[in-house]
Amino acid sequence: MQIAKLSLVAAMVLGFSGSVYAADTLADAFKNGKVNGELKAWYWDRTKDVSGGTSSHNNENLINTAVVIKYVTDSFYGLKLGATFQGNSMPWAESGAKTEFKDEAGAGAVLSEAYIEYTLQNITAKIGRQMISTPLIKVNPLRIYTESFEGGTLINKDIPQTTLFAHYVDKFQGRSSYISDNTDLGSAPTFEKKVILGGAGTASYAFDGAYGVGLTNTSLQNLTLTAQYVQVNDVHMGTKKDDITMYYTEANYLLPMNNLKLGFDVNYRGSRTDSNLDSYNFEGNMLGLRLSLLDMYGFGTSVAYSTVSDNDSVIMGLGNGPTSYTALWIRGPYAYSSSSGMNAYKFTVNYDFAKAGVSGLIGELQYIDVSQDKPSVTTGISGLQTKANSHSDFTGYAAGLTYDIPAVKGLSIQMIYAALKKEATSATNVVTKTDTDELWFNTKYKF
Numbered sequence: 001m002q003i004a005k006l007s008l009v010a011a012m013v014l015g016f017s018g019s020v021y022a023a024d025t026l027a028d029a030f031k032n033g034k035v036n037g038e039l040k041a042w043y044w045d046r047t048k049d050v051s052g053g054t055s056s057h058n059n060e061n062l063i064n065t066a067v068v069i070k071y072v073t074d075s076f077y078g079l080k081l082g083a084t085f086q087g088n089s090m091p092w093a094e095s096g097a098k099t100e101f102k103d104e105a106g107a108g109a110v111l112s113e114a115y116i117e118y119t120l121q122n123i124t125a126k127i128g129r130q131m132i133s134t135p136l137i138k139v140n141p142l143r144i145y146t147e148s149f150e151g152g153t154l155i156n157k158d159i160p161q162t163t164l165f166a167h168y169v170d171k172f173q174g175r176s177s178y179i180s181d182n183t184d185l186g187s188a189p190t191f192e193k194k195v196i197l198g199g200a201g202t203a204s205y206a207f208d209g210a211y212g213v214g215l216t217n218t219s220l221q222n223l224t225l226t227a228q229y230v231q232v233n234d235v236h237m238g239t240k241k242d243d244i245t246m247y248y249t250e251a252n253y254l255l256p257m258n259n260l261k262l263g264f265d266v267n268y269r270g271s272r273t274d275s276n277l278d279s280y281n282f283e284g285n286m287l288g289l290r291l292s293l294l295d296m297y298g299f300g301t302s303v304a305y306s307t308v309s310d311n312d313s314v315i316m317g318l319g320n321g322p323t324s325y326t327a328l329w330i331r332g333p334y335a336y337s338s339s340s341g342m343n344a345y346k347f348t349v350n351y352d353f354a355k356a357g358v359s360g361l362i363g364e365l366q367y368i369d370v371s372q373d374k375p376s377v378t379t380g381i382s383g384l385q386t387k388a389n390s391h392s393d394f395t396g397y398a399a400g401l402t403y404d405i406p407a408v409k410g411l412s413i414q415m416i417y418a419a420l421k422k423e424a425t426s427a428t429n430v431v432t433k434t435d436t437d438e439l440w441f442n443t444k445y446k447f
Contacts, residue, residue, distance in 0.1 A: 199339070300351075
């Protein structure tokens with residue numbers, strides 16, 4: 001945080017008088033600010049069957065009605081203020097649904113963004129609560145509350161076709177109060193000195209700040225290169241605490257051809273722990289590959305593959321946003337693709353129905369097939385753990401439709417259905433099968 005604050009102060013001192021600004025007075029900056037928002041109604045339905053080592057069945061559903069209000073002032077000598085308010089209610093929510101849908105069960109309100117931003121030429125600094133989206137520090141907008149971080153951001157675009165970025169965060173707002181502090185169930189999220197570590201279970205972990213640096217570069221035609229490094233200080237896992245570092249690199253190449261485009265993507269994720277956390281075996285590496293055919297008369301398709309080290313799992317980043325090429329809708333990457341020994345394949349087909357005369361309608365089908373090599377040691381923690389000499393295999397599919405209704409600007413509806421089958425084999429060859437079926441239906445109006 002201190003680095004980000006000093007950068008902001010230095011930028012203001014050096015260039016305050018020469019900044020380009022839109023408002024003549026501070027009052028005009030507030031008066032000319034922009035307000036936008038979103039009204040949301042989401043329905044969630046989940047059925048889970050477990051057989052083998054245990055026998056259980058449940059079916060729960062939940063309805064959320066929510067509002068998001070965003071306000072950003074006009075620029076005044078390069079300065080802007082911004083705020084985002086999120087509120088949610090859960091009519092007819094029962095206790096079983098609140099327990100099953102911990103991510104969505106959060107009635108109340110939270111000020112998720114409250115920041116000051118300063119821009120001087122090609123440098124932008126932002127201090128306060130903010131929704132960060134980078135490969136290793138990333139919020140996830142696919143729940144009723146979008147996550148947020150508290151800290152500082154610095155972005156520099158002085159180098160042609162290159163963006164440099166740096167972050168420091170010391171608090172995190174999860175998807176609900178339960179995710180934020182691991183105790184309360186059913187209330188709005190709060191900012192805590194705890195953070196979700198993608199791939200390390202559903203709990204949030206106490207930490208003493210995290211910082212990261214990264215860049216994107218588009219110097220070569222049709223090629224985008226991205227890299228990032230993040231260190232999380234004094235992460236508390238169980239009775240132990242120590243630092244965790246994460247690495248990310250990615251190359252995306254898009255080749256235009258007659259009537260279609262070819263996409264070639266490759267990325268690497270890695271995590272390392274200092275000695276006190278070594279017993280959890282989170283020093284894993286993940287490699288991802290994807291080949292895509294895009295814009296073929298409205299059709300698109302892709303095949304993706306990811307693989308993880310045999311005896312170490314991977315922590316994918318801060319927040320629930322970091323993902324993999326093989327993530328399935330709803331179930332996401334953390335159910336399988338970040339665990340030790342996982343080899344995952346994903347096949348995707350999508351279609352833009354505008355080519356058939358239905359403007360605003362897009363459909364997509366996804367299928368995954370995942371097998372796990374048996375690790376010789378126990379890896380992971382907190383509900384996402386692979387025991388030594390055990391393994392789990394997965395198959396799943398998802399189908400989704402999104403419709404931006406042309407007659408009402410800003411109104412859209414979306415329906416997603418996903419089914420995931422897990423077959424877990426213990427070290428003593430006891431087999432447990434878990435079938436999870438989930439339906440999401442949501443309506444949004446953006447204004």
